[in-house]
Structure formats: structure tokens, C-alpha cells
Amino acid sequence: MLRLAYKSVKHNPKRLLLTTVAVALGVALVSTTLTLTNALSNGFDELFAETTGTTDVAVEAQETSDAETGDDMWAPEDALISTDDLASIAAVDGVAAAYGGIQVDGTAMPSGYEADGSMMSGNGAPTILYNWHGVPDVDKATLVEGSAPTADTDIVLDVDSAPALGYEIGDTVSVATDTGVEEFTLVGLVRFGESNSLQTATLGYMTEARAQEITGQDGFQEVAVVTEDGADNDAVAEALADVVPAGTRAVTGEQLQAEQSESLDSMLQYIDIFAITFALVALFVGSYIIVNTFRIVVTQRTREFGLMRAIGVTGSQVRRTVLLEALVIAVVAATLGIGLGYLGALGMAAVAESFVGDIFGTMSLPLDAVLWSYALAALVTLVSALLPAIHASAISPMEALRESATESKKPLKTRNIVGAAIALLGLVGVFVGLYTDLSMPYVYVGAGAMALVVGVTLLAAQVLVPLAFGLRDLLTRVFRIDGKLAANNIRREPRRSANTAAALMIGVMLLALVSTFTESLKSVITGEFDAMEADLFVTDSGDGVVPEGALDIIEGAAGVDFVTSVGLTSVEYDDEARTLVAIDTATFESAYETDADSDLSSIGDGVFIAPDVQDLGVEVGDEVTLVGATGSVTLEVTGLVDSSEDGSFWVDWSTADALEDGLGAYQSLVVLDDGEDVDSVQSAILDRFTEEYPLVVLQTPDQMTQLATSFTDMILGVISALLGSALVIAILGVANTLLLSVTERTREIGLLRAVGVRRSSVWRMITIESMVMAIFGTVLGMILGVGLGAALVKALAEFGFGTATIPWGWLALYTVGAALAGVMAAIWPARRASRLDILEAVAADG
């Protein structure tokens, strides 16, 4: 049987070519993702190995709280370790030397920068500035050019960053810090580890005195301990545990590196899950093509199977032959896909490198990419080929003798009933997921959406029949006989046409869903900024905290009425992490419209709660206990806010300080005196920021709206790109169905040509067929996508979403795209059909 299956594939490889390509594309997406994240992980592992691997034992601040999320992994800790502590650490048995380290929070500005109030560096790779010890194993970097920093005005930068920022030795380097711009002279270049694998971060060193001056602290954030020769690092770390100050811990370099790798890997896992979801969507679409292909192929081979059955081959043997063919395709496609995926990963790494620099480590094909690819390809093809295979095994020997080789004209009734039931079930799933309070609602929504897709696919066949009938007149009027024949062909095999269109429907549905969501999000954002009283917004593009000094400048500027700041952090309530909003209760409401049941100034020493906390049964007058990074407080609930979009708990700054000492302003709102010109005040303040706080961003609501809008567009762009492969596969599906249908209609096309239909007419006929299927699939997809998107938006009403915005512009674009895709998909089949040799075609078998 295997030989028969192999020969059958070999005998007619073209028939299965597009199917293979479709599966290969889905697999390629899986393998690209896994290869890239693996390389990314390698890259960071190299970085961690070089930053921490050489340290014997490190003393560092302890992780404050598990609930702490969104913490900047590069941000410096408080200097908890005093000079005395350093001395006691050095005195512990086995410790040869201990070096106190300070990290300066600052950003090295590119040469000749100019502040214009826009994002300077974004939230890209950070600058890490340390104090220089002059001890090779402790400094992690080695001097390769110039000299080490000795004077307090000296700085050294890593060999890759200095030229990237436009500096040469002897130049003046500007570093923006919380307290203003510091200037240094570049005296040397250092290399980090062996290869300076910094993942595009900027690394630099200065003297200890200058570092302490800038941070304004005289202690150290961390201590690098060099153990004596032959000492056991673990034992030393344990011994050190007794002497280190509160809030810090001693840990071996090896362990630290392992911890960092682990936390990074769990982060990359989310990227994997995200991207593989899209790969699964692509494969799901691919499975439609496989089902369709095998269905058509089985139909076309009805006589062959009938003959096999007549000469004594059993039904189960026929079934196995078909399944084995599917398996052959799976293996070929997976191999092809893995190769394609690896090339894709190399390509994407090259593109990424040209934008953000070398962030990938050694590129290698991870084993799990290979395993996943083969497993997914085999699963998808075998499951998809199952129904056609069963169909093939049911063919009776008598079928071999029958003339016609078209699918039997079974009524669509069963298909409709099953389709309606599945679609209904899917709808219920989606609504249960969106509107009830079950845990893991996305499971219901996801499964529901999938069932809906399958159900609609089945129902689509019924819709297509009257649609093609209605279209027939229109197409006939516009394209005359070509249009009529195209409409007839669609109607002739409604199942096949529906399945083909549905493959496209899935991709378009997701696109429409995402664009409905992002467009609605945009209206929310725009609405929010429109309702804003504030004239200017202040944010920070460095570490995300607006420096105090910058706020002082704004408050002192001419024309400014007042500045009110918002802090955001994470607190634990009832062992769950929730967002805390810190506001200046006296001024906030005059700058920002908030829907609350009473005036925000009545928060007082208490707390206002958002709907997500109200849902837990907490009411006004209750007491809640919040645990923050540096303290915990019990507060009385004094009011309610109507939206959870900003945060769960609203408190005054004084309360926030008790929860987290030193919480900075995440965003500040500036209200100007009446009649002041916003532009002139903005540029006056920015002029001062250029000198002192180049990383602070000062924007008008309009500029903020634009920024937010372009951000949502970017999300839409990324998701569209990821869905691209699913769409390409769907287009391949249209091409594949048409190609097989052309093969099936060889005689018919030959006859048309004989009675005088031109080649160009045949081409046009196939193209119309293709376009109708593509547009049909797209329209179905848009209806489903916008519907689901609207349901999602409605379900998120408590996060400030209003009515769903229908993305008309995008929908028009998708329709035009679908028509174009239809034309493209028709190229190969149409070419084949129009080039058919008339005599051979007329004489063709079956």
C-alpha cells in the first residue's frame, strides 16, 4: 500500500503541489518562530554569561514582591549597602575582596542630539553606567582603547556603542539623568566579555565618586565578591547571608545567571505562544485546503478506486492508501517548511539587525522546531484527509464503470443542519466567554469562534447557491458568456466553492476582528483626550518616571497654572496583583475627567475602587488592605470610579508613598492659565529640557492622540503581517481548487475552445470564478470579524469602550485586496486552462 501511495503521489505531483506548499507555509511559521526565539534566548544567555558568569558571589537587592510586575529589569536598585556593610562582607571567611557597585540611571545621548518633545530613544535598549573598579574580573569589561576613567569627568563606553552614538575618544558625551544632563569626556573604549554581545544596550563606566554624586547616595546597590582560591562559592554565599543588610541577598554568579536565563525564557515563551497561535491559524486554514484537495482528488479518482475495489482491494486498503498519501505530503511539506522557516528566521534576523542591531545569538535550528513541525504537519494532513479517505473507501466497484466523475448531487440539507448547529454552539461559546464570569473566558471565546467558523463554512455552501444564481445575471450582463459560465461553475460544486471561500474567510475574519477592535480603541483614546482639561502631557522616554526637577521647571514656567501627576504601580490585594493609581486628589479632577460617583477630592486618606474590585463584593465603607513594594496599608473605601481601564485602586499620593517609597510620576498633566498659547509655552519649556532633561516628553493632547493612534496602527500592522501567511495559504487554496477544477473540466474547456471561445475568454472565466470566491470569502469573513469584534468591544465596556467603530476604510481595503488576490490566484489555473490543447482536451478521459 505504501508503494501504491508513493507511486500515486509521484505519478501526479502537480495535483498535490499547492497542498504541500500550503502545509509547508504553516510549518515554516512555526519553525521561524521557534528558531528566532531560540536565537534570542541564546543571545541573552551570552549576555548574562558575560555580565554575571564571571562573578564568584554577588550581593544584591532582593526581589521585593512577586506581585511586582512591569518592573524595569534594567532600573537601578536603591543603594541599600553601606560602606560598613562592604567592610563586613570583605571580612567573611573565604572572601578575598569585595567591590561595591553603583549603577547610574541615565541615558547616553547621541552626539548632537536635539530635544523636540518627541520620543528620543523610545523604550529601546538601555544605557547601563557603572563605577569602574580597575579589577578585570569585577569590571566585566576590558579596556581595548584609550585609558580607564580616572578623573571624575571621565567616561568609557563599549566599543560598539561609542561609534553608534557618534563619539570618538576625546569627545564630550552627554548623559541624561533624573537630575539633569551630565557631561563627560570619552577617554577610552571597553569590550564586554569576549564578543561585546550587548543586545544593543549601551555600556559605560565612570569613577565611583561621580557615580555616587549623580545618584545622590553614598552606598552601593550591589557588591561583587571575589572569593579566595579554592573557596567554595556556595559556602561563601551562605556565610555572607548572615552579614548582608536587610533587603539584600548573597548569591553565586552561576545561580544568578541561571535565574536570569530562566526568567527570560519564560518571557520568550509568551512570544512563542503568541506566534504559534498564528501558525496554528495558518495550519487551520491549510487544513481546509487539504480537505478540499483530497475531496476533489478522491472524486476524480473514483474510477480508479472503483477498479481497485473490483479487482479485490478492500475498502480499508483504499482508505489507507489515501491516508498514506496524506502522510507522504506531511513529511515532504514539513521538511520543506522547516527549511523555509529557517531561511525565514535568517531573513528576519537580518532585517531586525538593520533596525535594532545584533540581538540574536548563534542561529541554530532547535530540536523542538523540528519535532513540532513534523508533528503538526502530520496531524493536520491526516485529520484533514480522514473524511475524504472514508469517502474513498465507500466507493463501490460499480462506480468504476460509470461515466461521470463529478461529485454526487447530494442535497445540502444534512450539511445545513450540522452547520447551523455548530455555528449556534460557537455563538453560545463566544457569548458565554464574553459576558459571563467564568475563569479563562478566552478558552470559550476561542473554541466558540472556531466552531462558528466551521459552522459558517458548512452553511456557506447554502448561501453560495442562491448567491451564484443572483450573481449569474449580473455577471452575464457584465461579462457575457464568460460570466455566466463562471457563475455556473461556482454553483455546480457549492461545497467545494464554499470550503475554498471559507479558507479565506478565516484570515479576513481575524483581520476584521482586530481592525474593529483597534478602531474602537482609537475612538476610546480620541474621546478620552478630547474630554481632557489638561493642555500638555509630560512623560519620560528614559526610565518612564518623570524627574522631579523637570516638574519643577514646568511649575515655574510662565503661563502654567498647575501641574498634577499620576503614579502607577502594582499592589497586592487579596494575594492578587492589581494596578494602583496615585493622584493628587486636590487638583487631578481639574485636569482629567474621571467618572466617579463622588468628587475625587473625597478620596482623602481612603481609596476609590474600580468595577473589577467592586465585582469582588467590596463596597463603600469596607476596609481593604493593600500590600505595596515597601509597605502595606489598610484603607477605607470612600468611593467608586466607573472604569477599570486606568487601574483598580485610586489613592492620594500620600497613601501611595506609604505603599511604595519613592514612587515617581508616570505621567503629569499640565494646565495653563486661561488664554495662554499652548505652542509657545510648550516650546519655551522644551528649550530648557534640551539642556537638562532631554528624555522628558512634553506633548499636547493632539500629539498624544496621534501617538496612540500610530501605536494601535502598529499593533494592527504586526497582527496583519502574522496573519499574512494564513491569507497566502488561503489564496493558494483558491488557486488549488481552481487548478483541480480545471483538470476536471478539461473536456468542457476543450469544447468551448473548439466552438470558438478565445484563450483570453477562458482566462477571464477562471478569473471571474476566482474573484467571486475570494470576495465571497472576504465578505463572510468581514461580517463575522466585525460581529465578533463588536461583541468583544461590548464585553469590554467596563474598560471604557463605547460603541464598536466599524473600520470601513479597512473593510474597503480588504475587499479590493480580495479582488486582487482573486486575480492572482487565477493566474496559474487560468494559464493552464487557456493553454489546453483542444484535441487532447476534447478526447481527455473523464
Next chain:
Amino acid sequence: MTTTTATIAAPTTVATAATMRKGYKDYGLGGTAVRALDGVDVDIARHEFTAIMGPSGSGKSTLLHTLAGLDKLTSGESSIADIVITSLPEAKVTEVRRDHIGFVFQSFNLIPSLNARENITLPLDISGKPVDKEWFDEIIGILGLAGRLTHLPAELSGGQQQRVAVARALVARPEIIFADEPSGNLDSRSGNELLSFMRRAVKEFGQTIVMVTHDPSAAAHADRILFLEDGRIVDEMREPTADKVLDRMKQMGR
């Protein structure tokens, strides 16, 4: 026709509907080449029913296909309605087929997705010409298809399908109709009926028909029979009867 070639003359002024001069057709290349037509000279007279006969492999189908412009001669010249098609590009030949030729094949004559009426008017629909209602009704009446016009081919008997094909060939009043074993798949009664219709079309409407067949009784419906052997026309017969044809065929070693 918009062709401006000088070879086009008004078709009504000539006595031949189709001609071939020194027609050679080779299949394959080099040592394996097979000569299907070996210097054929033939004139198909207008308003005549011509049958082409010959044993298997004699080249009769090739002659029909090359005359009809479905296949290209290796060398030589052929023309339809005085248009030399051997020198025309494919697109022009398609137009000649569309405007001057009707076809009836042995089987699979009809587009499965079009009903009988649509199949019949297909050639007119392709060229965008209006249907001559009177002519259409007359053909339908003669062929007895009036009650079948809305049926799909699958709902028609074999004889009915072939009659639809003949109707389609007639509807555009082509210069010439080529029929390739039109009764080959039919039982003798349906076959006889069909051939009688074709004969009537020649006699009553002055249609020109060329038919390939290996069946002597089918050929007996023709005005003139051309006998083909090894790619050459070896004989011709006028006023044939089935017996005469059978005798002649026997001589050809069949």
C-alpha cells in the same frame, strides 16, 4: 470578421466551403515520426454532405481536425470560406472557428452547467450576436427539442444530447459543420434519426457538412464519400448506399 487579408473573398461566390492543398501532418519527431496526412488535396463543395471514411489510423480524424483548424498542418495549406487558416495566428483561427464552423463531436458535446437552450445559443453568445428567433424555432421544431430546452445535459438521453449538439452547430448558420462520429455513441435508431436530420439540413437549408465515420450505414446518408488510407485520399464515391460502401471498405483490407 475584421481580418484584412487579401485571401478573403465573399464566401457566397465560391463553390467550395473548405479546401486543403498538399496537406502533410507528422506526429512525433525523427525516427518515431508518424505521417498522418501524406499530401492531401481536397475540396469540400458547398451545400453538400461529405463523409470521410477509412480504416483506423488512416488519418481521417486528422483530416477533419486540420480542416477545422483544431490542429495545425505540418506543411501545406487549408482554408475555410476562402480564408487561409494555415497562416493565421491561433487567436484568428479561433475567430474563424467561432464565426464559420460548427462542431458535433462523438460525445461530451455539451457544457454540463448550461441547459439545452444555452448550449444551443453558445456560439452566438460567444460572438455576441443576436439569436435569430425564427431560425432557432425552426431548428428546434425539426429536431424535436421544444420540450427539452430548459433541461441540463445530464437530464437528456444520448440521442437528445446529440440533437442539441446539431442544433448548436446549425444555429449560427456556419459556413461548414464538422461532425466527428456523431452517431458513434448512439443506438441504431437514434443514430439514423440524427443522420436524417443532418441530411435534411443539407438538402433544405443548403448547409455544408463534413462527417468522419467508420459506419457504412452512417456514411450512406452522405452525398459523397472520401476514402482515406495511409494519409492519402484513395477513392471517392457519389450517391452511396450502405452495401456499396461496405464492399469498398472490404477492398481496403478491413
